[in-house]
Amino acid sequence: MTKVSIILPIYNVAQYLRECLDSVTRQTLHDIEIICVNDGSTDESLDIINEYAKKDDRIVVITGPNAGYGKAMNKGLDRATGEYVGIVEPDDYVSLTMYEDLYDVAVRNDLDLVKADFYRFSRNEKGDMNLSYVAIDSTKTRYHTLLHPCEDPSMIKFVMNTWSGIYRRDMLEQYHIRHHETPGASFQDNGFFFQTMIYAKRAMIIDRPYYRNRRDNPNSSVKNKEKVYCINVEYDYIRDILMQDEAVWNRFKVMFNWKKYHNCMFTISRIADEFKKEYVQRMSSEFRRAYSQGEFTKDDFTQLEWSRLSMIMEKPDEYYNQNVKNAAAAKKKKDPSSAQKELEAIKNSTTYKVGKAIMKVPCAVKRRLTRK
Amino acid sequence: MENPKISVIIPVYNVKAYLKQCITSVTGQSMREIEIICIDDGSTDGSVDILHELSAQDDRIRVIEQENKGAGAARNCGMRAAAGDFLIFLDSDDFFESDMLQKAYEKIEAYQADFVVFGSDQYYMDKDEYVRNPWVLQQKDIPPYMPFSHRELTDNVFKVFVGWAWDKLYRRSFVERYQLYFQEQRTTNDLLFVFSALVLAKRIAVVPEVLAHQRRGGTESLSVTREQSWFCFYDALTALRDRLVRENLYWELEQDYINYALHFSLWNLKTLASPTKELLQKKLCEEWFAALGISGKEKSYFYNQGEYQDYCDLIKGQKEWKQKR
Numbered sequence: 001m002t003k004v005s006i007i008l009p010i011y012n013v014a015q016y017l018r019e020c021l022d023s024v025t026r027q028t029l030h031d032i033e034i035i036c037v038n039d040g041s042t043d044e045s046l047d048i049i050n051e052y053a054k055k056d057d058r059i060v061v062i063t064g065p066n067a068g069y070g071k072a073m074n075k076g077l078d079r080a081t082g083e084y085v086g087i088v089e090p091d092d093y094v095s096l097t098m099y100e101d102l103y104d105v106a107v108r109n110d111l112d113l114v115k116a117d118f119y120r121f122s123r124n125e126k127g128d129m130n131l132s133y134v135a136i137d138s139t140k141t142r143y144h145t146l147l148h149p150c151e152d153p154s155m156i157k158f159v160m161n162t163w164s165g166i167y168r169r170d171m172l173e174q175y176h177i178r179h180h181e182t183p184g185a186s187f188q189d190n191g192f193f194f195q196t197m198i199y200a201k202r203a204m205i206i207d208r209p210y211y212r213n214r215r216d217n218p219n220s221s222v223k224n225k226e227k228v229y230c231i232n233v234e235y236d237y238i239r240d241i242l243m244q245d246e247a248v249w250n251r252f253k254v255m256f257n258w259k260k261y262h263n264c265m266f267t268i269s270r271i272a273d274e275f276k277k278e279y280v281q282r283m284s285s286e287f288r289r290a291y292s293q294g295e296f297t298k299d300d301f302t303q304l305e306w307s308r309l310s311m312i313m314e315k316p317d318e319y320y321n322q323n324v325k326n327a328a329a330a331k332k333k334k335d336p337s338s339a340q341k342e343l344e345a346i347k348n349s350t351t352y353k354v355g356k357a358i359m360k361v362p363c364a365v366k367r368r369l370t371r372k
Numbered sequence: 373m374e375n376p377k378i379s380v381i382i383p384v385y386n387v388k389a390y391l392k393q394c395i396t397s398v399t400g401q402s403m404r405e406i407e408i409i410c411i412d413d414g415s416t417d418g419s420v421d422i423l424h425e426l427s428a429q430d431d432r433i434r435v436i437e438q439e440n441k442g443a444g445a446a447r448n449c450g451m452r453a454a455a456g457d458f459l460i461f462l463d464s465d466d467f468f469e470s471d472m473l474q475k476a477y478e479k480i481e482a483y484q485a486d487f488v489v490f491g492s493d494q495y496y497m498d499k500d501e502y503v504r505n506p507w508v509l510q511q512k513d514i515p516p517y518m519p520f521s522h523r524e525l526t527d528n529v530f531k532v533f534v535g536w537a538w539d540k541l542y543r544r545s546f547v548e549r550y551q552l553y554f555q556e557q558r559t560t561n562d563l564l565f566v567f568s569a570l571v572l573a574k575r576i577a578v579v580p581e582v583l584a585h586q587r588r589g590g591t592e593s594l595s596v597t598r599e600q601s602w603f604c605f606y607d608a609l610t611a612l613r614d615r616l617v618r619e620n621l622y623w624e625l626e627q628d629y630i631n632y633a634l635h636f637s638l639w640n641l642k643t644l645a646s647p648t649k650e651l652l653q654k655k656l657c658e659e660w661f662a663a664l665g666i667s668g669k670e671k672s673y674f675y676n677q678g679e680y681q682d683y684c685d686l687i688k689g690q691k692e693w694k695q696k697r
Contacts, residue, residue: 229517236524243523246623282516285526292675293627 003031004099004166005082008090009072010036014043016091016214021052023093025059029100034059037076040066045090070179070188077178084166091214092163098210102166105204109146112200115158115165118211133209134159143207149200156197156255162189164211167196175199180237186230190263194238194256198248222271228279231267232286235260257296261287261309273328277320284316376407376432378473378541379456382464383446384423385413390465390587391422398462399430403473408433409450410464414440419464444554444561447537451547451554459544461537461562465587467495472583476541479577483519486546486573492539492584502585508534511580519575528675529570529625530632535563539584542569555608558601563608568615571625598640599648605640606660609633613664626665631675633664638682657690 006024010017024034036049036059046063053059062075077085084106088094098116106114121131136159137143149155171177177195179188222228235256242249242256264283268276290296291313298306311319380398384391398408410433412420420437427433438449447461458480460473472490480488493504513527514520522529533540537554550572555561570576598604613629616622622629637660641652661667666683674680 226517229515232515233517236520239523240521243624246620249624278516285513289526 002033002082003029003103004084004086005033005035005076005080005169006086006088006099007035007037007073007076007080008088009039009069009076010041010045010049010090011039011066011069011072012041012043012045013090014041014045014048017045017048020088020090020093021048023096024088025052025056026096027094027099028097029103032058032099033080033082035076035079036061037072038063039068039072040064068181068183068188069185070181073179073188073192074181077172080169082169085169085172086166087163088211089163089213093212095210095212099166101208101210102206105206106166106168109202109204111202111204112168112171113149113165113196113203114206115161115203116206116211117209118161118164118213119209120213120215122214122216131212134213135207136161136164137205137207140207143205145204147203147205149197149203151251153252153255155203156194156252156259158205160190160193160259161211161213162192162196163213167200171196171199180234182230182233182237184227186227187234187263190231190234190259191238191241194252194259195241198242198252222267222275225275228267228271228275229282231263232282235263253295254300257287257290258300261301261305265308268324276324276328277317280312280320280324281316284312284319288313375405376456377405377477378403378407378458378460379450379454379544380406380408380473381447381450381454381459381461382408382410383413383443383450383461384410384415384419384464385440385443385446386415386417386419387464388415388417388419388422390467391419392426393467394462394464395423395426395433397467397470399426399432400470401468401473402471403477406432406473407454407456409436409453410434411436411438411446411450413438413443413446442556442558442561445556447554447561448556454544457544459542459547460540462584463538463586466538467585467587469583469585473541475579475581475583479579480541480543483575483577485519485543485575485577487540487542487569488577488579489533489540490579490584491582492586493582494588495585497587497589499589504582507531508539509578509580514578518577521574521576522571528628528631530567530628531635533566533570535560535566537562537566538586540566540569546573555604555611557604557607559598559604560608561604563605564611564615567612571616571621572619598644602640602644602648602652603655605636606655609636609664627673630665630669630673631679634661634666634674634679634683635676637661637664637666638679641686653686653690657687661687 008020008024013020021034034056036053038046038049038061049059049061053061060079062079064075073087084103086099086102102114102116105111115136117133117135119131120134121129123129138159147155167177175195177192177199180186180191182188239256242252268279268283271279287309298310301309308319308323382394382398387394395408395410398406408430410423410427412423412435414437420435423433423435427435434453436449436453438446450461451459458477460476462468476488476490479485489509492508493502495502510527510532513525513532515524525532547569550568552565552568554565613622616625616629637656641649641656644652661683671677671680
């Protein structure tokens with residue numbers, strides 16, 4: 001059997017796709033299949049995939065009209081035949097030994113899932129790369145030990161992602177673990193993440209970074225009304241799955257609300273100003289209801305989190321006026337002139353100049369390599 | 373009508389005065405691809421003659437006659453005869469906006485919903501007045517996105533919409549999949565159907581506009597004569613609980629259910645005239661409050677402290693009354 005199936009859900013990523021495919025096809029683990037699911041791209045993405053598929057018969061190409069991230073991922077999962085399954089977003093890339101190392105750990109420990117730390121990176125217009133290391137366990141106490149996610153809701157607190165690890169395919173099939181088939185990219189990884197966590201019996205996390213996650217454009221705000229509530233819709237879907245079993249719901253309901261709280265707070269910051277007030281009001285109703293049903297208590301949150309959440313529940317309009325409206329106004333005032341000044345100050349600092357000098361040669365080499 | 377999109381099901385019982393207005397506001401709907409199934413439930417006032425007369429003028433109208441068995445049995449009968457993709461159950465003394473079916477249909481198709489709820493108001497004949505009541509559709513407890521399920525409602529799920537059928541359009545395949553039916557009893561025969569659908573639907577949509585007008589203040593209306601059927605609401609509540617248990621939903625809805633059971637018991641008691649009122653009060657205090665799971669719950673278990681106080685007063689009053697005897 002193929003050791004690892006790697007799924008790439010592809011939608012208009014021609015700009016980044018070669019770098020990604022190079023990093024996957026050059027893996028030191030050879031016994032892999034690479035499932036490229038083209039989700040109706042309108043750029044040259046499909047041409048690039050076909051070009052690579054001609055050179056490498058481990059590449060499987062699935063193509064169809066645009067149906068959203070969830071549907072594309074599910075097509076890939078349905079097609080996968082490997083012992084384990086991994087996911088690579090086609091604007092990211094992975095280091096050469098990622099799947100060899102993860103597969104080795106998974107097999108040696110008979111794991112349902114194994115996950116590793118990763119890097120977030122961005123590039124400026126000049127191509128300079130900025131990397132930041134992300135430890136998926138911020139307490140750094142749980143690496144390299146056998147974990148039991150299905151009995152241990154605290155693992156939901158690990159940094160959420162679906163691509164820094166691999167999953168035993170038997171587990172995915174046994175519990176029908178798939179993505180929510182909502183349009184476009186609508187946080188469908190959250191549902192997949194929750195399912196892998198509530199069903200995995202044996203898991204491990206590794207404190208080495210393999211995956212490189214692109215964060216070039218993190219500030220684009222949501223202006224489309226239909227998209228404002230897509231995180232809520234995803235969490236509705238997750239709750240439906242958790243509530244299929246009373247015991248599972250009782251075990252995970254606190255962490256469900258904790259995770260949802262953080263996602264709602266993130267959403268408030270990224271949606272257009274005109275939607276923020278209604279969003280805070282809806283968040284208030286939802287958490288008031290959950291609180292009245294005993295789904296969480298004060299002790300499940302930090303002091304700061306609880307001071308925000310309790311104000312949102314009790315006085316949503318006041319919270320909006322004090323913490324959201326003013327913050328949005330302040331941000332508008334600050335941009336762009338003062339941000340530009342800050343950037344200039346950083347560029348003039350010695351550490352930046354030294355760092356840039358050190359990185360200049362490797363960056364130039366990398367640019368030349370990737371251009372080829 | 374061949375291949376109607378919507379089957380309109382109307383039980384008819386002694387409503388001669390309002391029947392024509394009701395039926396013509398259905399035949400006059402902007403949506404034409406409908407069938408209208410009128411089930412005469414053994415009327416004695418000549419309602420059935422009006423139905424036949426109307427049916428002769430519009431071949432979309434079918435008249436079915438049954439001996440008097442109640443509106444629940446009539447609606448089940450209509451459902452069995454229905455051929456449309458969607459079902460709506462209207463009351464024969466109400467009347468409707470001409471775009472009601474069109475708007476409900478557009479919504480249910482747009483969201484591929486299992487059912488859609490639309491806005492309505494109460495028409496008081498004596499004062500010739502239309503009153504919009506927030507409790508028919510609690511907008512503040514409904515998500516700002518569609519479709520949604522009962523789990524997205526942010527208040528007691530049994531109090532966001534009303535437990536009557538006529539302000540909702542149902543997808544027939546959904547009704548058939550879950551084998552939803554009306555209880556064949558004199559009153560509260562729709563609660564089981566409506567609330568079962570509410571908690572079983574994966575996709576619910578809403579049209580907030582007022583599309584239907586419920587006639588109030590007539591002497592013929594059934595709710596005025598509940599003296600003969602004062603126990604029906606209890607049968608509806610227990611049948612609903614049985615269904616919730618069977619669907620493995622009772623564990624998550626128990627608190628909502630018990631709070632609604634208290635609310636509905638109190639409403640039935642308050643709207644009943646003596647001496648049936650005393651009979652019901654005795655039954656509630658001695659048996660039904662316990663059987664419905666209301667007895668023995670902490671004060672904090674109840675969403676509405678006023679209703680909880682009413683319950684305590686009733687229990688206390690019943691005890692004192694007993695001691696006096």
